[in-house]
Amino acid sequence: MKRLLICLILLLSSTWVYADPNIALLASSCAGCHGTNGYSKGEMPKLAGLQPDYFIQQMQAFANGERESSVMRHHAPAYTETEIRLLAEYFSTR
Template sequence: MMRTPTPSALTRRPWAPALALALCAWAGQAAAVDANSLRTRALAATCAQCHGTDGKAVEGEAMVRLAGLPEDYILSQLMAFRNGQRQATIMHQITKGYSQEQLETLAKYFGSKK
């Protein structure tokens, strides 16, 4: 059975409250980073059916490999699909379902892949 420390035990370790606070802050930041990373990967997974996992399309297939393309190029193409400047069979409709922030996130994600 675990014992709750007495106040005197805490006063003998004046650094304990600061350590506890630092650990809580670190855990909160880690959880936020993990949540953001998971959100980004889930968003990118919606592209996997056509463009492959992590944007790594199969060599020799008709779909464009997104992984490693420059972020600004990816975003400009997504925006061109969205506003009708670039013709497509389905991408013009797909891009309209995403917010500007989501398209920027996708461009950054695929641009960072190799």
């Protein structure tokens, strides 16, 4: 019984660890174009400080082809809805 309980705890804890992606790591993939933490210093749009709803709308528009972009049309569809929402919250607080 004790062994079963330990196995169950380990199983549930490992599921919990992987349930929420590392948002800082996920956001770091945006830095190549949009700057560290979304502070773009070039022509790319700044992501830092964007309202979450606006960020989500734009990512959905890229993903479904409503908004044109040679780069984002490839990146946006790869994110899950949860990842997009987490990124929106992350960048809104930068």
